[in-house]
Amino acid sequence: MLGLMQEWPLLCHKLIDNAERQHGAREIVSRSIEGPIVRTTYADLHRRSLKVAQRLERDGFALGDRIATLAWNTARHIEAWYGIMGIGAIYHTLNPRLFPEQIVWIMNHAEDKAVFVDLTFIPLLEKIAGAVKSLKKVIVLTDKAHMPQTTLPNAVAYEEWLGEVDGDFAWRSFDEGTAAGMCYTSGTTGDPKGVVYSHRSNVLHAMIAAMPDAMGLSSRDTILPVVPMFHANAWGLGQSGPMIGAKLVMPGCKMDGASIYELLDQEKVTFSAAVPTVWMMLLQYLEETGKTLPHLGKVVIGGSSCPRAIMTKFQDDYGVQVIHAWGMTEMSPLGTLCTLKPDYAGLEGEARLDVQSKQGYPPFGVEMKVTDDENNPQPWDGKTFGRLKVRGPAVARAYYGGAGAEQFDVDGWFDTGDVAHIDAGGYMQITDRAKDVIKSGGEWISTIDLENLAVGHPDVAEAAAIGVKHSKWGERPLLVVVAKPGKEPTKAGILDFMDGKVAKWWMPDDVAFVGEIPHTATGKIQKITLRQQFRDYRLPTD
Amino acid sequence: MLGLMQEWPLLCHKLIDNAERQHGAREIVSRSIEGPIVRTTYADLHRRSLKVAQRLERDGFALGDRIATLAWNTARHIEAWYGIMGIGAIYHTLNPRLFPEQIVWIMNHAEDKAVFVDLTFIPLLEKIAGAVKSLKKVIVLTDKAHMPQTTLPNAVAYEEWLGEVDGDFAWRSFDEGTAAGMCYTSGTTGDPKGVVYSHRSNVLHAMIAAMPDAMGLSSRDTILPVVPMFHANAWGLGQSGPMIGAKLVMPGCKMDGASIYELLDQEKVTFSAAVPTVWMMLLQYLEETGKTLPHLGKVVIGGSSCPRAIMTKFQDDYGVQVIHAWGMTEMSPLGTLCTLKPDYAGLEGEARLDVQSKQGYPPFGVEMKVTDDENNPQPWDGKTFGRLKVRGPAVARAYYGGAGAEQFDVDGWFDTGDVAHIDAGGYMQITDRAKDVIKSGGEWISTIDLENLAVGHPDVAEAAAIGVKHSKWGERPLLVVVAKPGKEPTKAGILDFMDGKVAKWWMPDDVAFVGEIPHTATGKIQKITLRQQFRDYRLPTD
Numbered sequence A, B: 001m002l003g004l005m006q007e008w009p010l011l012c013h014k015l016i017d018n019a020e021r022q023h024g025a026r027e028i029v030s031r032s033i034e035g036p037i038v039r040t041t042y043a044d045l046h047r048r049s050l051k052v053a054q055r056l057e058r059d060g061f062a063l064g065d066r067i068a069t070l071a072w073n074t075a076r077h078i079e080a081w082y083g084i085m086g087i088g089a090i091y092h093t094l095n096p097r098l099f100p101e102q103i104v105w106i107m108n109h110a111e112d113k114a115v116f117v118d119l120t121f122i123p124l125l126e127k128i129a130g131a132v133k134s135l136k137k138v139i140v141l142t143d144k145a146h147m148p149q150t151t152l153p154n155a156v157a158y159e160e161w162l163g164e165v166d167g168d169f170a171w172r173s174f175d176e177g178t179a180a181g182m183c184y185t186s187g188t189t190g191d192p193k194g195v196v197y198s199h200r201s202n203v204l205h206a207m208i209a210a211m212p213d214a215m216g217l218s219s220r221d222t223i224l225p226v227v228p229m230f231h232a233n234a235w236g237l238g239q240s241g242p243m244i245g246a247k248l249v250m251p252g253c254k255m256d257g258a259s260i261y262e263l264l265d266q267e268k269v270t271f272s273a274a275v276p277t278v279w280m281m282l283l284q285y286l287e288e289t290g291k292t293l294p295h296l297g298k299v300v301i302g303g304s305s306c307p308r309a310i311m312t313k314f315q316d317d318y319g320v321q322v323i324h325a326w327g328m329t330e331m332s333p334l335g336t337l338c339t340l341k342p343d344y345a346g347l348e349g350e351a352r353l354d355v356q357s358k359q360g361y362p363p364f365g366v367e368m369k370v371t372d373d374e375n376n377p378q379p380w381d382g383k384t385f386g387r388l389k390v391r392g393p394a395v396a397r398a399y400y401g402g403a404g405a406e407q408f409d410v411d412g413w414f415d416t417g418d419v420a421h422i423d424a425g426g427y428m429q430i431t432d433r434a435k436d437v438i439k440s441g442g443e444w445i446s447t448i449d450l451e452n453l454a455v456g457h458p459d460v461a462e463a464a465a466i467g468v469k470h471s472k473w474g475e476r477p478l479l480v481v482v483a484k485p486g487k488e489p490t491k492a493g494i495l496d497f498m499d500g501k502v503a504k505w506w507m508p509d510d511v512a513f514v515g516e517i518p519h520t521a522t523g524k525i526q527k528i529t530l531r532q533q534f535r536d537y538r539l540p541t542d
């Protein structure tokens, strides 16, 4: 027997329908690519998104078409998203930080038919557009006055293009399982893999993200999504924000400390989200200038593990609550958030930081488990680590075109490629990437633990632990160290320092000193290059 | 093109799976029907609900069977709900306050096959069970020691019955559109009508209810659902509470001021929800005893319009935030909540109360409009009232068996039968029930406005406005008044008092004094009886 409740498909345009109806006058403030700070409202967003949808249809685009965006966080980018989704086409956010060849590969794989592009990225697009066979149209996110000379074929200025329709349009209707958005994730090996979000997953994710124990978003918040829309949907803020009618502040292309501070201060931002490096820049700016954060209530920090120093500064020096979070492009992206359960709510000082250093627990709508290589669930004891697997309505069940099938098991669990443990309180902590973990005699050693420990040594600037071939154990840990300027730590000194703080068999078999450790574009240690570098390294224990 | 996100149907048992996994040790405290206060946990709830499911299957119950509950709010009632839903059967909450013949009618209409019943209601059930042909099994929510002698056929004590299985069971799987629950709404006219909730609607409603701008529920809350589970799902708290892992406090059968206070105080309740009459009793108890509410943070008040005096006392005297809310059985039940948008957040005193007296605005997931009789949308000006219509994933699209089809239109809007206006800020205010509104020369007059105004007169205890036949205008308002003890207000005095405070043509044509005004079981004025009483009344203006 079926329930007798209404068919009310979870479609993304309903998010902005609600924003327009209930929060029409609320502002969206953007630092425009042209320079000035520009103010629109949810009523504008709704009206203009409808025009984008109508105009796209007039250009012949339709249900299922992939339409790329190569753009910063601005109101125009959000309008483009909702306009694209409103006809059942699929927004495809391109990460401009990738190599041009990767972008070409991705656009060809997705068969993007059009692209909305910011002025910043025209030179990049001019270089690659010719190689994207499917591309028919380029919409430059600016007005006529700012439209540059360009060799791009079929390029139009957004405002002019939009001006050609009247907005008398109704959203197209389709099933809630229809694809809404797309984002490629580029691992360190292999080709990028495409994640395809549905309308349903986007709407459910928006609801999950806004919950009190997740981000806790209200219409009384002013939200600054620093994390780019091309970085896993700006962690859902482009959906959650309109859903609850919060004022949005969009940072455009300026993410330096002074620019972010200017927006936080002038727009009285109460909530923001970004990766640790952005916050590092802001905190440095605050220290240099002596400025404070009287309006900011909380920040979500994720994308990579949040250093304790950032938490301490935000919380103790500026009175801003930190929510450490973990997620992935494949998860829309929220996986866990480190808000405090009642048992922890009273903790202070180091004890509180110990909890907050973990990546947190999943909200309703995300299930997680940690297994060994044979898919046996591991105990929730805060030490036994294994492969972190997740399940939920906003988690991918496949990649576009079927790549990476080995990451999805029959019961629908997605293997995140992260290695983690979960404690008795349900809090998860990432200890490694699966491909970085060191397997010694079949047992796993967490490289992140070794690195965190090693950087506690006063003379160590940076450390990376990698597995090196060993005839008896298969692999044993080598610690690669960059010394602080003017310091000369020794192998014995570092090992002495670490001794007793990790299991004996975890202790590195050797320490190698280098001038520099290679990093990825987003600041993560490039373990793959490092392992390459030390491929023929002979451990003294072998 | 479809999205590539996981199939993760919105099934109710996932709410308690999550509670068990992430909040297993959190308590559910019940005032038991046997007397003592009993403590269980979400881990217990999960384990015992699985046993209910397993035991029901062993008794031969299965997908689609209707299984009634005639019970107060306790942990056992919640276990029964999840156990029933876990095999795809349908919990059917019966309102014990209805007349026995109505309960019989409802049980026969739903064809209930079993009933979970509290000790309190055994005498009632004994009287009616024989008339319910479909009934096969009676499970008395108690243990062997407390099991009474009963004439009920196939009656077993819950704990004994549950003890016969081991809980080694897996939830059954089915589509998220599957019926999960059922509740009949008894209008003042006609037969009761059955609303059938689905798993999807229950889960979405739980998410909608917990949002920061709705009830704003967190794992750090301790929730006391005073509103009965048989009154529109305890406003969703039996689903939202487990979903977010809040401690639950279940009041059993005692709703008087002292009993509610005892739980609020001893269990440090932070959040509660009930109809105005319950709060009136609590506030009176507090005044008599001089007690305070140091833990309680906010209360949701709905079911009927919340008097200003209740809001003032809670907010000014006890520091408890009031959220006025409106809903219906047909809406799962949340429709609107009066939380404050940023423009209103700073209001104080009377200005704040003016907003809070409205029923509020709908969260994402509920759409509303106000139309005239020809279905034309009315302006959002805070004065033009009309029929209130709603739409959403947790709103009924039909009644069980097809009754009341005229309330559902082709576009899926449900006519609530309430009359309301919406202001420019999006806040809705109920002005009447559609069947109570007075139609004078084709224009509508709000009886609630007239009544609220009249009771402001110092000598008036209660007032009801009804339409009385008028040869020229069709209908004109008659004000029926109960004087305060020892007072003798006059017609002229009352009309003078009202004059200038409503439109001239709204002014009652006459005032009739009575000793008593008839009320329904839930304390609402029984307008239908009153109209009957004054059917042949001749207005002096006619």
Ligand SMILES: Nc1ncnc2c1ncn2[C@@H]1O[C@H](COP(=O)(O)O)[C@@H](O)[C@H]1O
Pocket: B185, B232, B301, B302, B303, B304, B305, B306, B324, B325, B326, B327, B328, B329, B330, B333, B359, B416, B417, B418, B430, B433
């Ligand atoms: N806050 C409120 N103010 C006025 N009437 C209300 C309110 N909440 C509920 N109601 C009335 O109660 C009806 C629903 O009754 P029920 O289905 O029994 O919950 C609504 O249609 C309204 O007429």
